[in-house]
Amino acid sequence: MLQVFFLPFLSPLASALWPQPVSYDHGDTVLFVQKDVTFFWYKCGAKNVGSIAEQILDQQPMMLVSDSDLDLGGDGAYRLRKTYTEPSFQEFESSFRGEGVSGDDIVDYAIKSAWRTIFKQNLYPWQFHPRGWEEPSPHTHTASISEIHVMLLTSNSPDGAKPLAGTVDESYTLELSIHGKATIAANSSTGIARGLTTLTQLFYAHSDGKHFYTPLAPVHIYDVPQFEHRGLNLDVARNWFPVSDIKRQIDALAFNKMNHLHLHITDSQSWPLEIPALPELAAKGAYRPDLVYTPNDFKELQRHAAIQGVEMITEIDMPGHTSSIWYSFPDLIAAFNKQPDWDHWAAEPPSGTLKLNSTAVYTFLEKLYADLLPRIHPYSRYFHTGGDEVNKNSYLLDDTVNSNDPTILQRLVQTFIDWTHAKVRSAGLTPIVWEEMLLEWNLTLGPDVIVQSWRSNEAVKQIVQSGHKALTGNYQSWYLDCGKGQWLDFSQSTSASSWPYTDYCAPYHNWRLMYSSDPLSGVPESLHHLVLGGEAHMWAEQTDPVNVDGMIWPRACAVAEVLWSGAKDEMGRNRSQVEASPRLGEMRERLVMKGVGAESIGMPFCTMGGGECGLG
Numbered sequence: 001m002l003q004v005f006f007l008p009f010l011s012p013l014a015s016a017l018w019p020q021p022v023s024y025d026h027g028d029t030v031l032f033v034q035k036d037v038t039f040f041w042y043k044c045g046a047k048n049v050g051s052i053a054e055q056i057l058d059q060q061p062m063m064l065v066s067d068s069d070l071d072l073g074g075d076g077a078y079r080l081r082k083t084y085t086e087p088s089f090q091e092f093e094s095s096f097r098g099e100g101v102s103g104d105d106i107v108d109y110a111i112k113s114a115w116r117t118i119f120k121q122n123l124y125p126w127q128f129h130p131r132g133w134e135e136p137s138p139h140t141h142t143a144s145i146s147e148i149h150v151m152l153l154t155s156n157s158p159d160g161a162k163p164l165a166g167t168v169d170e171s172y173t174l175e176l177s178i179h180g181k182a183t184i185a186a187n188s189s190t191g192i193a194r195g196l197t198t199l200t201q202l203f204y205a206h207s208d209g210k211h212f213y214t215p216l217a218p219v220h221i222y223d224v225p226q227f228e229h230r231g232l233n234l235d236v237a238r239n240w241f242p243v244s245d246i247k248r249q250i251d252a253l254a255f256n257k258m259n260h261l262h263l264h265i266t267d268s269q270s271w272p273l274e275i276p277a278l279p280e281l282a283a284k285g286a287y288r289p290d291l292v293y294t295p296n297d298f299k300e301l302q303r304h305a306a307i308q309g310v311e312m313i314t315e316i317d318m319p320g321h322t323s324s325i326w327y328s329f330p331d332l333i334a335a336f337n338k339q340p341d342w343d344h345w346a347a348e349p350p351s352g353t354l355k356l357n358s359t360a361v362y363t364f365l366e367k368l369y370a371d372l373l374p375r376i377h378p379y380s381r382y383f384h385t386g387g388d389e390v391n392k393n394s395y396l397l398d399d400t401v402n403s404n405d406p407t408i409l410q411r412l413v414q415t416f417i418d419w420t421h422a423k424v425r426s427a428g429l430t431p432i433v434w435e436e437m438l439l440e441w442n443l444t445l446g447p448d449v450i451v452q453s454w455r456s457n458e459a460v461k462q463i464v465q466s467g468h469k470a471l472t473g474n475y476q477s478w479y480l481d482c483g484k485g486q487w488l489d490f491s492q493s494t495s496a497s498s499w500p501y502t503d504y505c506a507p508y509h510n511w512r513l514m515y516s517s518d519p520l521s522g523v524p525e526s527l528h529h530l531v532l533g534g535e536a537h538m539w540a541e542q543t544d545p546v547n548v549d550g551m552i553w554p555r556a557c558a559v560a561e562v563l564w565s566g567a568k569d570e571m572g573r574n575r576s577q578v579e580a581s582p583r584l585g586e587m588r589e590r591l592v593m594k595g596v597g598a599e600s601i602g603m604p605f606c607t608m609g610g611g612e613c614g615l616g
């Protein structure tokens with residue numbers, strides 16, 4: 001009787017998936033799950049034409065003895081059974097070998113990761129229930145989940161782990177029967193990973209720390225992302241971040257079903273990326289010789305991302321934002337670190353730019369690309385060539401140009417971009433640029449080039465009207481660094497007039513602001529297909545490993561949901577904060593359980609009762 005009385009009241013609090021699936025129905029039956037739950041893994045081989053879930057399920061799964069048994073499927077359907085226990089989980093970082101990541105790697109990792117999330121990083125959800133709440137008891141609820149089936153319905157495309165936007169179908173279905181059988185089906189390994197991520201969010205930890213349950217059976221979910229490109233841009237050049245801190249951001253991105261990490265890996269302040277063909281670059285350009293990303297670090301990051309369905313996009317910003325090259329190759333850089341009037345020469349100190357009409361610069365880039373691009377190719381289809389905030393005055397001090405005349409410079413920048421993009425394409429990669437290359441420099445860009453906007457919705461509209469694919473994420477809504485105040489020091493004479501020392505994009509962009517931003521705002525409907533998605537931006541002037549988690553999370557979750565689920569709900573209305581807030585509160589707790597220092601967004605008082613913290 002008590003149960004019947006409580007459950008209708010509790011159920012809205014206890015169905016917190018993030019991001020919100022396209023369709024989601026659930027009941028209120030409690031099912032416990034045991035640590036020795038068996039994962040059954042089915043996949044279609046090329047011979048299994050047009051197979052559907054039922055056909056695959058008719059087949060008897062087979063015991064997997066070792067990874068080498070993967071190729072068992074003579075009749076076209078591979079059938080594996082895996083019991084994931086702690087020891088095998090501990091091996092999961094060390095099982096990497098060779099170059100690149102396969103669809104099987106993604107599923108294997110996703111199963112292990114789901115196991116870890118459910119049994120090792122799960123949430124005891126007291127904050128989301130009233131005081132005096134009676135949690136489900138493993139003694140009274142004896143029904144349990146014993147089988148989790150994951151089914152790959154069609155064979156993966158060869159480049160499934162490093163796709164061009166839109167070429168991987170990330171949709172999935174998730175069924176959890178009242179009898180304790182969970183089934184996830186998808187058309188790609190990445191879809192399976194997304195479905196397993198959702199599955200983990202159906203479960204909670206019992207307060208005894210030994211039992212795990214879902215109060216939501218039966219569950220029916222169909223899900224598919226609205227946008228193909230859902231990312232975070234992380235600047236690791238203004239401040240340096242150890243590999244482990246970046247990996248933790250990748251894990252959090254995957255948990256939010258984001259699929260791109262854009263690593264802004266060099267800038268004027270430091271060059272942490274080791275280029276073996278140009279060893280002086282990082283040796284002299286990094287803040288300290290040991291604050292670098294070795295080729296092995298770089299590979300590990302790309303792999304750690306790809307294996308979770310997150311494609312890492314490396315950006316070497318050029319021709320501006322390059323003055324850290326001066327420490328090793330001073331002849332290649334013009335207008336290095338002009339002081340005190342640096343703002344005449346750059347957007348931020350130190351000023352400096354690659355010379356625009358220098359054969360030595362092209363020789364340097366030739367070496368750089370020949371070294372770097374083949375190391376990216378196994379893990380990504382993209383390379384970001386930058387192109388923001390190119391300062392025209394700095395070419396007055398460029399001895400190969402000696403001019404700030406836009407028409408003279410425009411031709412040189414066009415040549416520069418044509419040359420670099422040809423190199424990028426010949427390495428099998430697709431170029432991405434910042435919006436200024438198109439909108440300020442009026443360059444002719446190849447039709448393949450993706451243009452990343454950061455300044456306004458109006459810019460996004462202009463990009464797609466020019467026929468290019470666009471990434472959104474403007475500084476007024478999706479910059480995570482805004483509102484911290486100035487990092488510049490003010491002198492006695494400028495101090496009073498600059499009080500209270502706000503930064504250019506203040507105020508702080510809270511999650512509600514980020515959540516209310518629509519990537520399609522102002523874009524004509526006929527051009528919506530050219531808006532691939534967008535990125536939240538973590539520029540790191542005032543962010544380092546100590547505060548990075550809290551700066552990014554859970555605000556980037558708001559961006560993740562807009563990009564996965566769309567800015568509008570199923571009725572076409574702006575998504576509701578009242579609905580989102582308790583779900584985001586739970587997502588925050590889950591991130592904390594996964595070791596991510598996500599900031600609090602509210603008080604338990606608001607989530608324990610439900611609805612008592614609304615306004616109007």
Ligand SMILES: *[C@@H]1O[C@H](CO)[C@@H](O)[C@H](O)[C@H]1NC(C)=O
Pocket residue numbers: 153169171172173185186187
């Ligand atoms: C898989 O592909 C089929 C055929 O295109 C499509 O109908 C289905 O929605 C896709 N997704 C899932 C999860 O089955």
Ligand SMILES: *[C@@H]1O[C@H](CO)[C@@H](O)[C@H](O)[C@H]1NC(C)=O
Pocket residue numbers: 357400401402408412
């Ligand atoms: C670029 O350099 C070449 C040869 O050094 C020179 O002839 C040419 O005038 C320069 N172009 C510009 C626009 O300065």
Ligand SMILES: *[C@@H]1O[C@H](CO)[C@@H](O)[C@H](O)[C@H]1NC(C)=O
Pocket residue numbers: 406407410439440441442
């Ligand atoms: C690009 O075009 C705009 C608008 O026509 C113009 O204002 C701007 O000066 C041009 N930029 C360059 C570098 O030529």
Ligand SMILES: *[C@@H]1O[C@H](CO)[C@@H](O)[C@H](O)[C@H]1NC(C)=O
Pocket residue numbers: 516517518521574
């Ligand atoms: C919906 O959100 C947009 C911002 O994306 C805002 O301009 C608009 O006024 C909102 N509409 C309503 C009905 O609140």
